[in-house]
Amino acid sequence: MTRETAIKAENLSLTFQTNDGPVHALKDVSLDIKKGDFVSFIGPSGCGKTTFLRCMADLETPTAGDITVNGVSPHEARRSRAYGYVFQHAGLYPWRTIGRNVRLPLEIMGYPKAEQDERIKRVLELVDLAGFEKKFPWQLSGGMQQRASIARALAFDADILLMDEPFGALDEIVRDHLNEQLLKLWAKTQKTICFVTHSIPEAVYLSTKIVVMSPRPGRISDVIECPLPAERPLDIRDTQEFLDVAHRVREGLRAGHSYD
Amino acid sequence: MTRTLFPVLTVLFGILVIWFLAVAPMNIRVTLDQAARAGGDVVPAGAVERREASTLSLLLNNRSHIAGGYDLDRPRLPTPTQVGQELWKTTGAMVLKGRTWSKRSLIYHGWVTLQSTFWGFLLGTSVGILGAVLVVKSRVLEMSLVPWAIISQAVPIVALAPMIIVLSSQIGIEGRGFPKALISSYLCFFPVMVGMIKGLRAPNAEQLDLLKTYSASGQQQFLKLRVPASLPYLFTSLKIGIAAALVGAIVGELPTGAISGLGARILIGDQFGTPLAIWAALFAAAILAGVLVTLIDRIQHVLLNKMGMRT
Missing domain, CATH: 3.40.50.300 (P-loop containing nucleotide triphosphate hydrolases)
Known part of the structure; x- marks a missing residue:
């Protein structure tokens, strides 16, 4: 093959x-x-x-x-x-909630609002963080933060x-x-x-x-x-x-x- | 709140004690001069001898007169109580008499100064933020603007203030409002500019690289990363900036022949030899500064908490 x-x-x-x-x-x-x-x-x-x-x-x-x-x-x-890039430190923006952190690349790439919402929901489920959308990074453990940063890298195609x-x-x-x-x-x-x-x-x-x-x-x-x-x-x-x-x-x- | 209140009150108490004790040596000569003139029993009796005697010996030899130093009309150093009474007489008591906006009311003068402070703060903050944005955006502007910003702060504002008044009336600007705001902004813009330059440069390499991997535009990098990252720095410098703007507004009232405003009260008090008026105006200015800084601190607390940044 x-x-x-x-x-x-x-x-x-x-x-x-x-x-x-x-x-x-x-x-x-x-x-x-x-x-x-x-x-x-x-x-x-x-x-x-x-x-x-x-x-x-x-x-x-x-x-x-x-x-x-x-x-x-x-x-x-x-x-x-x-490509999506995941850094050594999660590097989430502290002033954004988890949901809005995942939204960051989608905003920059100009996805329509409805699709942004749908993608955020999907990738947060993918990394087992459904329900944490409105939490700020400091409210999450190190492992959860890193999962959020993976979700952020997966959010776009x-x-x-x-x-x-x-x-x-x-x-x-x-x-x-x-x-x-x-x-x-x-x-x-x-x-x-x-x-x-x-x-x-x-x-x-x-x-x-x-x-x-x-x-x-x-x-x-x-x-x-x-x-x-x-x-x-x-x-x-x-x-x-x-x-x-x-x-x-x-x-x-x-x-x-x-x-x- | 209660945690900060206790240390603050302790220091305040210490200051009041030192102040109260200092009144005796500071006022003893005036007290003795007055007592001698009124025919009282003073050691030494001659004015010339008293001038040559040490303050300590005057205090020890005239213990019965020390108390008089705490009740002078025109003391060298008024007691805290006297200042408090004067403050009340020119603020609260005026309000009760319905004369809040009288020329003798510190509320009226404080309001005049507050307006200059506000406009100066607005202008200074805008110039400071704009300067910081330009400096961060362009290396050439950084090299050409920053040295001038630093030099500007080395020029004594008291020397510049009269020139600003003269020049602004020369170009047809009536009244003292604009020149005072300009003088105020002159002191205010610098801390804001320095803080914002630091704040806009706060994002680390990883945060910047992340946006690069999204191939974000310069404008997106600025709005989505640099601006939010700079906000804690902005608020810290706004607190310094508003205090500086108030100082600027008061300085703007000193050499300009102004008759209203806290600065004018201080100057007039000096010219007419009424120390109580100076001290009251001084404390009014300090209280005003405290209120303004606290106000910005509260806004910072609420806003940054809302943005998830713990303060």
Whole structure:
């Protein structure tokens, strides 16, 4: 089965000029992401995983190489609102209720009022936040805030979801729960998801493809296809198959990183 | 409310005690001069000797006269009670007599000053907000406007005020209303501008990036992010701004030969040697400032609470 390419990077490099000389955030990164993939990017701090995601989102401009999103440049993709971006901190606007936070992209993109209402209702149900529309962000727990920010990214019809360590600041129990929900959501919406994480179990549990990255310069050291079935209950993490994949990811991380 | 009331009242009590005690040394010389003139028994008896004696020795040698310092017609430092009585005489008592708008009523003078303050505040706030918007929008304007805004505050307003009066009458503006509002706004615009620049720049990188991913326009970024994010900063600077506008309005009344307004009362009180009038006008101004700041504080509280921002 050949699926269409969603994101394609070829020899992508990004060098930041700093006072201490150039920093190679990304060096010769090539990757092919198919439509409907769930791709995790894992690696230690400074390996360029977030920078790579930001290049896809046109929030950073690569200094060399090519990258296309849905077959066009990231800039055009951003212009045509091809992706939703979930930031590390929920980043909800504190002066807006949850409902109005989800409404923000819809207002900006000029959806008619009735459709805005309908979409807000639908995505809040999708992330299990029905009934919280009129609450302000500070009245919600960290996990609920992050779910609201996912709803905000889902509210408009982008078929790519870019997530930058969205559950990094949450405790493990909440994180497990959100991982489970995210998988269901992915199955329901058929979106292409790029997911940056620090956690090996999280990456293995969620992904169809795990991209292991290593720092100085930021590059891809291994790409692992995850053979786990599409249907993944939480206790799949205790199976031998899961542990094998996790082991391979750990090996990849170790190989790309000298612990001196 | 009760939590803030107690510390405020404690400080007020402390001030009153210090003030009350200070009346004795501040007034002892005047008291003794008056007593000597009335033929009383004063140590030392000669005016020249008294001038050379220390305040402490005068107090110790004339203990029977200390009480007199608390009941002078024209004291160097009036007692809190005297100021309170004068305040009542020129406000509440006037109302009871149906002479609220008499030239001797501080309510009338306060109202005159309040009007200048209001117009000055309106003008100063508008200029401050507009300045902040321009500075945030354009790097060139930031470099050209901000230094001038800072320099403007280094110029003593007392020196500028007479010129503003002269120039505005030169271009045919009658009355003191406009120049006073202008002087008031001169002091008011700066804190508002500084606060708004900070407020409009308050959004963090993530909040700005989010709008970029929606490919929002500059105007949308401004209205949906920068403006709401700036509101807490705006209110903080409005509170400073309105107090500054009141000071500006009073300063605008000082060197201009005005005969009405709290500033005029202070000046006239000084010229006619009636310290009680000065002190009463001073306290009226302080109370007015307190009321205005509290008013803005309440509006801030209600509005920001409604917007989900806890204050």
